[in-house]
Amino acid sequence: MIVVTGVLLITGSILIFISSLGLIRMPGFYTRIHAAGKTDTLGQILILLGLILYKGFSLISVKLLFILAFVFIANPTATHALAQAAYRMGVPWWRKKYDSDN
């Protein structure tokens, strides 16, 4: 069981690392939001699943399941709020044609 937990934790951390890398590499605001807000979800899911497996069935793992559910609701809502705020302020979005802008 500890091996499975380790594998899940390490994969989750690598995924989160790659998505932070994407935050730096992406051009423009809207593309960065993709990397920052959402690709994290899978990494977080894997890490929480690993911790649940490690604890076995207990009150703590039920709480971790709840965190998982809240991540699922809060993540897209926050991303959507950010994107909508930017859209209303008229933040320009990066297009392939204007490569040189960034």
Added chain:
Amino acid sequence: MRFFATLVILLGYWFLLSGEFTPILIVLAIISSIIVSSLTKDLFFPEKVNIKLIFKIFLYVPWLFWQIVLANIEVFKILIKPKLDIDPSMVEFEPMVKSDIGITLLANSITLTPGTVTIFADRDHFFVHALGPQFAKGLSGGEMEQKILEIEKCL
């Protein structure tokens, strides 16, 4: 009815988080749950609780989960490549779903699957920002929207 449903959920949540069952805590839990649920009884539930709808949404979640995993892998492939291969576009379409719960579900599902972010959601317009044409393809009238239409039928 709505009052009791809220009360039961709040009480269950309290005991789940505290995990302790001393008399003082139980009394406090009951008192505070009654106060909160009398204030918010019309917030959590619509006029009538629809068991079939809740069941359908529970069936939808595993499918969405799988879509998230698939789409995540797609985005990671893009991020790992030394040269960024993205072609962002803004997609506008009119949603087939018309109810509040359907629009919320669709907007959040689109945002949750990597590669697409809902920027504006409303009964007539959906603005979606997509990382590339392969993500924008199945947005309007795709599998996701069909599933949500199925859920909406139970309303």
